[in-house]
Amino acid sequence: MTLSPEEHRRLAKRYRRRTTLTAYAFLGPNLVAFAVFLLIPVVWLLVSTFRTGGVLGPAEFVGLDNWRDTFSDPLARTSIRNTVVYSAMAIPTVFIIAMILALALNAIPRGGAPIRVALYLPTLQPAVVAAFIFTFVLHPDFGVINYAVRWLGGDPINFLGDTTLALPTIAGIEVWRGTGFWTMMFLAGLTALPGELYHAAELDGAGAIRRFIRLTLPLLRPTFYFAVIFATIVNLQLFDSVFALTDGGPVNSTVSVSLYIYRSLFLFGDIGFGATLSFLLVITVLLLTGLQTYLLRDRK
């Protein structure tokens, strides 16, 4: 006894609907959270960029005033420049150090576990704790580094009080915090690479440096892809270490976009301005992610 084509169509449709519904049932809770905590706030943010007030007093439509203010505000420009300069210093530095450490750890046949733990510990420090630690390391009067500088006969260096040194110092601290994380990330990528390929390359005459350039770098492309995007997103949101160490000083030389947004929203109560700056940050992150996706795509 076989079914009619009509019956087959009906049953196939029902079967497909059932599997689709199961998929949506699993996705549902996530989609709700996405809408409530991300989609709606971003839309509200966009609306807020065209208004003023709205938290303590009634909101008022102001057109493009907030956008004009943002682009003409010198401190907004400074904060964007600081954030970009900071990212340009911190991301390549942490990647290079982490890659060297990952390659070294990957070459150790055994006994790497304690070193991995030691490397990862800084990543586990909250920024406030790291700031506290670095106060003792960098302080002009009682910091360890300046103690050494004085012992060597030099003048104390005011790392966080000097307008040219403060931002690189913060970048250095963030590199210290991030090195463990990125080392583990790259080490995971390296460990996953097939050993036979390296044996083949060794027999084919490729030395360690050429194996790294011709094999490791191209094969780690998916890891780099994730790393570059993730690091960009995280670093453009630089806030906690600046907040804890310098509060944007000296002379706004370490004001980041996130810190300026925080000040605008929570200290000055300028909702429209803060919202516009926030929205600008969201768009920048999205554009950069898109650009990196394009540049790092796998060319077939």
Place this chain on the structure above:
Amino acid sequence: MSAVSPRADVAVSLIQVAKSYGDVEVLQPFDLQVGEGEFVVLLGPSGCGKSTIMKMIAGLEEVSHGEIHVAGELVNYVRPRDRDVSMVFQNYALYPHMTVRDNIAFPLTMSRRPRLKRDVIGARTLEAADIVDLAPYLDRKPAQLSGGQRQRVALARAIVRQPAVFLMDEPLSNLDALLRADMRTSLLEVHARIKKATLYVTHDQIEAMTMADRVVVLNAGRIQQIGRPRDLYTAPANTFVAQFIGSPRMPLHDLEVRDDGTLSFADATLTGDADVPLAPGASVTVGLRPSALRATSSASACFAGKVTRRDYLGSDSYLDVDLGAGLSVMVRAEADSAVRPGDTVRVAADPGAIHVFDDVGARVCGASARRQKR
């Protein structure tokens, strides 16, 4: 160190080579010489140490003891790339981000002494690709090729360097049966063309028997026998080789030598063909090669028993025959034989069918069987 020294016409020479990891000895000391142009197969079950031998020759594993000579030179302390060996890996080990052309050319582009010109690299790459019929696929990436094509890329990459020795580590084990047979032929054609010493690792006895000039049978880190395929089949050195070579597997039976130096096996008498008769009372193991036992209607049959099972293989059939008293043999029959389980058959033994091993499993002699008078 051993008194053995490498000969000039020998491409690879292993002298008392052994490998251990800490206290664990994975390869007992052994000697092996591979002649120029010779095709030697290392055969054994998984974990017997055959790939370790290969890796030690390539320089990918350190040698714990002994000396390895390639083309007359001691290479124990020479880097893999300077050993003049090429290796084909089980999983091909192709560089996934490079085209077939770049994969094949890679060893040449890495060459520093001498540094090769671009047109030389191009010409040699094409030549190697031609040998393995890959010329139409040079601009493809490995992911766009079939398993057989990928293996040919790996082979071309090994050929292009024109090394003194080829090492092949189970190169066909990832291919399906049909492709494997084709690739076996291709590999032998390539070998006949380039005539270089080749060491080939496999656990597949058909590959070993069909391809090798000589086979090295390994088990548990110890060489069991080195010989031509025919020698392994007709005169296995021990019970391991006897059972590992040949399909179906040779059944073994423990017996005791009678006072007259013969053995009683079911209703037959087995007489050893050695110059020295078997010692009365000695414990021996007897193996009967299934392919040399025939189901027959002839009166010259030496055994008779009841068929318990019949395996049809297309070209012929194999019968499990219960001879009584706990003894059974496996016997070849015509493919279209009418014999069925439950039938009684007579069994004739061809010369070379019966092998006698001593109590530690080493081969003592062959034996002939004749029906006992009742």
